[in-house]
Amino acid sequence: MNMSMKRIQAIFMKDYREFSRNYAISTMVLVPLFLAFFYGKSGVNMIQMYFLPINITLAMVTAFIQSCLIADEKESNTLRSLMMSPASVADILIGKSALVFSISAVILALTIYLVGYEPANIVLLVLALAVSIVFYIALGTICGLYTKTVMEASVAVMPVIIVFSMGPLALIGLSEKYPVLSAAEWLPSAQLVVLADALEAAAPTKEIIMPFVVMIAWTIVALVVTSVLYKKRMTDD
Template sequence: MDVLIGKSTLVFVVSAVALAIATYILGYEPASIWAFVVAIIFSIILYTAAGTICGLFSKTLLEASLSIMPVALVFTGAPWGVLLADDFPIFKVLEYAPSVQLVHLLDIQNIGFTTGDLLKPLLIILTWTVVLTIVSVVLYQRRLKDK
């Protein structure tokens, strides 16, 4: 468990610093700074868990790098898939992808938003984060028992 937490902490810190620098350089000002920070924290944990899950099924670093590609494509490409929802109704399910919810949260204007506008995306991202984190911890523990 120490290895899992240690590696995750390093990824978390590097990701947070990179996002903070990018946000500063781009001059982005969120409608709610606390919702923005919470969503970013949840997202970093979520993607770390997804990467851990892919890594647990890989035997080499090359396999891990390749196995994360489809997951990254689905999770980060979901906002583009939503654009196809009018033509292909199956893509409407992507509306609940964490990256789409993050986009919704980032698009909220500084004036005229409600707490509900902030909570829905945060709760969906939180749900994804909790589920993937639990799955990654369970798979990690099973992998340790297999060895």
């Protein structure tokens, strides 16, 4: 795989300029911070409540911003030019993900600080959050590639925000009445909470590894779909 750091950096800077001047996209980073601040002041001390703003950050910041940046490229007819340029698939996908990954990491760190969450194992939590960021970047890319405008992308990503951020609380909470909703336990956002619970309880290694396996599996599937869809868009008229 032929990658060029100069091309990746150029794509990164292009996205940074677009992000900084598009306030409809950039102001989205404030929403989870306000929520985390509110939760922190309310004195919550449950893992599930700590991870509500964390999962909202992943969906509302990571997936939303990524989908809008991709859709903006399509709306301005620059994505096709980028696809036809000497830049490889890896250059483009990494370059267009690097900014969102960096923003997500910073907002997640601030969210965790504001909500007052102190992880039992910061290293494993960081690894899990890194995997989660990649997953949501892939989801955002899929939404952006499927849509034609930023407005369409902002609507298309709404199910991602609702299901993946609210799933661990709303869907699982209703699973006793509607057993089919118990499948929500396998959502990557729910598995992130399971992992945090296992870390707090100093659970056996198997109970810590399993959530990682599930999240990595989701991420691999999302990346494969992203790659296939991207290559398909390269051949579309």
